Amino acid sequence: MLKRKRNLLSIGILLLITIATITASLWSQTSPSFIDPTLRLLSPSSEHWFGTDHFGRDIFIRTIYAARVSLIVGAVVAVVATFLGTVTGLIAGYYKKADSIIMRIVDGMLAFPALILALALVAALGGSVANIIIALGFAFWPIMTRIVRAAVLQVKNVQYIEAAKTTGASDFVILTTYILPNILSPIIVQGTFTFARAILAEAALSFLGIGVNPTTPTWGNMLQEAQIYISMAPWFSIFPGLGIVLTVLALNMLGDGIRDAFDPHAKKQLKKRKKVSQQKYA
């Protein structure tokens, strides 16, 4: 019961942020880049809920707009990494010959901490939203490959799949209609976590000044600018950071919730526990 409430809360937070950032120009006349030197570094008030920054821009509006880049980067990276990881994981898990090649590549890529790999790629490609997506997608797919492969290995030898083989179903059909639907839950869970981690990584790259173009409002860029005003105008640092924490926390809670809901292991455990309490203790 408590868990379901938590899932609903996570979905609610994510929906609220998404809708707010999409419709921002509809309900607010203030531009996120409107500069007014007379309004520099004002503390939060009824006029400027989150205060203003060093250019007199409204931090509330900028924090809302900044969600766009973060959510887009996070979502696209999650989709790219999930797609690449699922395809390679399915192939590696199903075909023995491809397995060793794919897994060697994956092992090689996992030899880099993800943030470092992304940093190196952005350094080479240059910082733009597209390049950051490429870099993070590249950095996060190997983990997905591992997870999908492990899941495939677990279901591969189940009887109904053996049976499907004997009826002459092609490998493609077996992979997509028999195996994939059975391993969806770990994929969705890991996809959700990738979403969260991508948002954190994008923020970190932007914060370091090697991410999204500094003129674009993103949470990382805002915090990078806020850093030197930390003691003078703490609200400048606090609110964009809260934006990240709220979004990432909601995603992580959702991932946990999905895992608890779908995990066959957790379910089995629960059943087993029930059985034990009724039989063994009975």
Add this chain to the structure above:
Amino acid sequence: MLEVKNLKAYIDTPAGIVKAVDDVSFSLKAGETIGIVGESGSGKSVLALSLMQLNPSPPTFYPQGEILLEGKNLLHLKEKELRNLRGNDIAMIFQDPMSSLNPIFKIGTQLMEAIRTHQNINRAEAKKKAIELLKDVGISDPERRMNDYPHQLSGGMRQRVMIAIALAGKPKILIADEPTTALDVTIQAQILDLMKDIQKKYGTAIIIITHDLGVVAQLADKIVVMYSGRIVEEGKTEDIFYHTAMPYTWSLLRSMPRIDTSSRERLIPIQGQPPNLVSPPKGCNFNPRCPFATADCLKIDPSLTERGAGHYAACILSEKTFEEGKLQLENFETKGVPL
């Protein structure tokens, strides 16, 4: 020495309150062996763990009863007093010796822990005692075995180690919960022999919990048959085997191979499942599975009544009806005579 009076042990589960042990009384004299017999789900394991207060609590609780060890009620002991009692007055061995031994410690370490928990002696002395104990339970080359990990031993040896651990505190009572179930048949006999020897040597009283009447036939002075959390028959071992007074005990006997009767006799499993203990059946708990159940059995919940000296059973059928029923059933099964 040990007296259990009207004990209830209930478990609070999401499905409801499970009455795992429901108003059970029995007693054990020093040096005696008592067998507690029943299917899995009869509450015998919860009962055994109650005696050491080892049931996880919550969810287990004891709404009623007393467990008196030499007059002390174990249900009222403080945690510290209980620890003093465990391993010292009462010790226990379990069904699966592999999972019951900590996989990452040497068996010597685990044995010495048992010794040093209750005796204030140094490591060297403890080691000497540990080796002696291993010798007592029939482990050859005990000095070297001390350094082995559980997975390096065979199942029988692991159970011997468990017995050695249990004997470390020279307990007055040894509880053995399905001690041979996880072992090969030949090893089972060796472990039972070992328990007999130990009883002779140490004078320990033994409570042996099992689903296998064959096991208790060799060891027990007295047998308690449990069904759905209650005692349904209780008496001297011969009484239980030869003057069976409760259809459930009779069904149990028919479901297992016997050495003393003709080998041609068929083994007949007990039909059906043990009852749901959250909402047990009306009347006698055994009535859904009882081949002799009458209309009265659906209404009356029988209590234990005396059938001979020290022999009690919970069944409303008269001895005559029971005998006739058995005869009829056997005729039906062997010769096809209709019921």
Add this chain to the structure above:
Amino acid sequence: MLQYTIRRLFSLIPVMFIVSIIVFMIIHLTPGNPAHLILGEDASEESIKQLEEQLGLDQPVVMQYVNWVKDIVTGDFGQSVYSSEPVLDIIIGRLGPTFSITIVSIIMILVISIPIAIAAVWKRNTLIDPLFISISLLGVSIPEFWFAMLLVLGFAVSIPLFPVAGYIPMADGIFQWLYHLILPSFVLAAVEIGLVARMLRDGMLESVNQDYIRTARAKGVKESIVLMKHVFSNALIPTTTVIGAMVAGLLGGTVIIETMFTIPGMGQLLVDSIYRRDYPIIQGVILFIAVVYVIVNLLVDLLYTFLDPRIRYD
């Protein structure tokens, strides 16, 4: 055990091959001529040619790779485009601060996460456990750099207890060294504390219901000893598997933390080199980090097999 070690060592060959290709590719992924990019738009033809030669960019790619690997194996990581010093020397000069901050972090992680995990299991039927879960979830959701900003705000600005910038080498006084490391190391440790404590707790909760724990209780062993000795040791084995993830987090974190706290370590070197487009250093640092990470994972695997007697004696 020996056989496993040898097999594990051999498995590093393909891994290092992929690592080298990725690191090598960094310079070739740049759009346009890297020499142009490094020297800027208005560099003379001559100086561009010279740099191309220095970097070996005038040769076929395969040859470039082979030469590059050959150089690296002999310890030649090339020269910094910016300062012309050998890359390896520059990296070695930066090891001290990074090493210090990581070690202090790891100690903090252990000192904090172990008691927390034990407390969470000890009082598992109270509110401590759900509170613990929430905090560990929050821990992995907070960006390190933002947490660092908050700490700077709270500690150094409002209650000036700890310095917020700079690094003092250990040689200049161990107390000053440690004093300057406390804040950055704590930030670095904070995220991982949740991770490690969570793993320990899960391992302990798994172990606490095992039959051998019941045996220990049946012996009359004190509950505190049951938890610390029997439950904890068994939980330690699965926990070693998160050490790899923890080290990855620490290595990634040093990049941010060193930049924020102006600590002249490898992370700061990497970020500065990215600003300066000093590709030989970028490659060198990334290769170095990958090698460290691979070695750590190897040691973790060996530690795992060593800790579990069931595997050790197989």
